Amino acid sequence: MKSKRIMKEIFDWGRTLIFAVLLSILISGFIVQPSIISEASMEPTLVGQDSFHDDKVGDRVMIFKSVYILGNAPKYGDIVIIDSRVDRERTFMDEIIDNPLIKRIMRENNDRHFWIKRVIGEAGDFLEFKEGTVYRNDAALVEDYIKEAMIGDFESVLVPENHVFVMGDNRNMSRDSREIGPVPTENVVGKVLFRFYPFDKISKY
Numbered sequence: 607m608k609s610k611r612i613m614k615e616i617f618d619w620g621r622t623l624i625f626a627v628l629l630s631i632l633i634s635g636f637i638v639q640p641s642i643i644s645e646a647s648m649e650p651t652l653v654g655q656d657s658f659h660d661d662k663v664g665d666r667v668m669i670f671k672s673v674y675i676l677g678n679a680p681k682y683g684d685i686v687i688i689d690s691r692v693d694r695e696r697t698f699m700d701e702i703i704d705n706p707l708i709k710r711i712m713r714e715n716n717d718r719h720f721w722i723k724r725v726i727g728e729a730g731d732f733l734e735f736k737e738g739t740v741y742r743n744d745a746a747l748v749e750d751y752i753k754e755a756m757i758g759d760f761e762s763v764l765v766p767e768n769h770v771f772v773m774g775d776n777r778n779m780s781r782d783s784r785e786i787g788p789v790p791t792e793n794v795v796g797k798v799l800f801r802f803y804p805f806d807k808i809s810k811y
Contacts (some may be wrong), residue, residue, distance in 0.1 A: 608720070639669045639796065641687070646724055647774030647781065648685070650753050652801065666803035679791060680770045683724045685798040685811050688772060688789050690781070691719050696792050697701075704795070710733040722798065723782050727771035734762035740773075751775050760784040770794065 643664040645654040655664030671685055680686055689696060704720075727733045731742050738755050740747045756777035765771050769788035774780025783789060800810040 620662065626797075637670075637672050638799070639671055640667050640802075641667055643667065645722070646779050647776050648724070649776045649779075651685070651724075651751055651775045652722065652798075663804070665800050665801050667808070668799045670799045671796045673769075674791065674794050674797070679728070680725045680794050680797070682725055682728065684770065686723060686725060686770075686794050687796040687798070688721050688723060689719055689793040689795055690721050690786055690789075692786050692789055692793055696795075720795070721772075721774075721781065723769050723772035723774050723780070726773050727765045727788075729765050729767045729769055731765045731771070732762065733765065733771055735759050752777055754778060763788065769794075 643652045643654045643666075648654070652665045653663075653669065674680065689700070726740065726747070727742055732744075735756070736739050740749065740756075753776045758778075762785075763771065765788050768791050770791060771783045771788050773782045773784065798811050800808065802808055
């Protein structure tokens with residue numbers, strides 16, 4: 607009798623644990639997900655960690671995964687997470703495999719293709735670079751968020767339907783649409799909601 611009670615308790619705990627794991631996968635994969643900024647491409651807006659300087663800790667941000675899944679299109683100024691593999695179609699399985707909990711269980715780290723950038727152009731926009739300034743539909747952009755003036759140039763581009771053009775705020779240290787071209791909206795996997803660490807820099811985006 608006692609052994610049956612113990613087995614029932616083990617079964618109940620196991621069922622609760624499985625439910626908790628599945629719920630965590632659902633929340634972090636499709637709703638909200640914390641993330642550490644690991645690159646310098648969005649500085650000074652968001653600071654990336656530096657493996658060579660222990661005192662430079664990457665900002666912690668909360669990402670809303672569902673905002674674009676629910677049909678909302680990325681807008682000008684949105685700080686977004688993109689899958690830079692624009693030559694392949696993202697599937698539902700990508701959302702599962704890219705889940706932080708799944709990656710930890712599988713001991714895989716394939717985050718290199720996830721980039722954090724700012725939306726500069728939407729579908730139908732004509733973007734060009736003239737005399738050190740980015741122009742959108744012949745209007746100069748006022749970009750008080752960039753770290754420094756951009757060195758170099760990029761070819762003028764008409765953003766296709768269902769695509770966005772993204773760039774990092776640290777223009778001279780960023781891989782973005784200047785390299786890979788306009789990004790399919792299905793490759794925009796989340797929007798940065800707010801920075802929650804460091805505590806003295808908490809801010810909403």
